[in-house]
Amino acid sequence: MTMQDSTDLPRDTSRVDSLEDKSLLLVDDDQPFLNRLGRAMERRGFEVRTASSVGEGLAEVRRAAPAFAVVDLRLEDGTGLDVVQALHGAREDARAVMLTGYGNITTAVAAVKLGAVDYLAKPADADDVEAALLARPDALPEPPENPMSADRVRWEHIQRVYELCGRNVSETARRLNMHRRTLQRILAKRSPR
Structure with a gap:
């Protein structure tokens, strides 16, 4: 039985583990x-x-x-x-x-x-x-185990526009080309998973 050289072993290159300052x-x-x-x-x-x-x-x-x-x-x-x-x-x-x-x-x-x-x-x-x-700065992150659903992405977009409009429902509805009451119902609900 021969010992493997440590350079032959696979390494996880997605992490930086040898740091002096932690x-x-x-x-x-x-x-x-x-x-x-x-x-x-x-x-x-x-x-x-x-x-x-x-x-x-x-x-x-x-x-x-x-x-x-x-x-x-x-x-x-x-x-x-x-x-x-x-x-x-x-x-x-x-x-x-x-x-x-x-x-x-x-x-x-x-x-x-x-x-x-x-x-x-x-x-x-x-x-x-x-x-x-x-994580290494140049390493791509692992794909998420539970990515956002399409409903959640839509909700996030609406929330972003709502915040950018100063939390003004009428202005947000106008910019999203959505009826104001529909927007109010969406904003009143919890965020989808």
């Missing part, structure tokens, strides 16, 4: 979730710092900008986009992932424009977070 900032106002995710990421070798507000997150970035960040979109004192923008301004190589319980294409695009590398819907587990943080 400092991680977690920003979320859901304290139990923040504690669970913090412990799970520490077990994966990250040096975790936590913050429960935009203000605390910005202070942590100013104190020492981490290599990685996981930031909730909606916090009690503002939006996590401010933390991502400050982090990217302080450290261009930092990799941030946005988390949200309110999946919305518009905010996902805004997060990426401000420097986030990925956008995950809650509840995201530590494996998903780690995969997003360590």
Whole structure:
């Protein structure tokens, strides 16, 4: 029996695992979730710092900008986009992932424009977070297990136009070439899966 040379073994090239700086900032106002995710990421070798507000997150970035960040979109004192923008301004190589319980294409695009590398819907587990943080910048993401349905894509588009119109139902209906009452019924319903 011969030993295989380590260079002959297949390697997962979609992840960056050999990092020197694994400092991680977690920003979320859901304290139990923040504690669970913090412990799970520490077990994966990250040096975790936590913050429960935009203000605390910005202070942590100013104190020492981490290599990685996981930031909730909606916090009690503002939006996590401010933390991502400050982090990217302080450290261009930092990799941030946005988390949200309110999946919305518009905010996902805004997060990426401000420097986030990925956008995950809650509840995201530590494996998903780690995969997003360590994904190679040039690697294509895995196809989603549960992609959005056509109804959900339509709903997301309507929500985006509604937000861009300043939440004005009449203007949104006009731009979408839709009857105002039909739009009101769609907006009153929960988002489709």
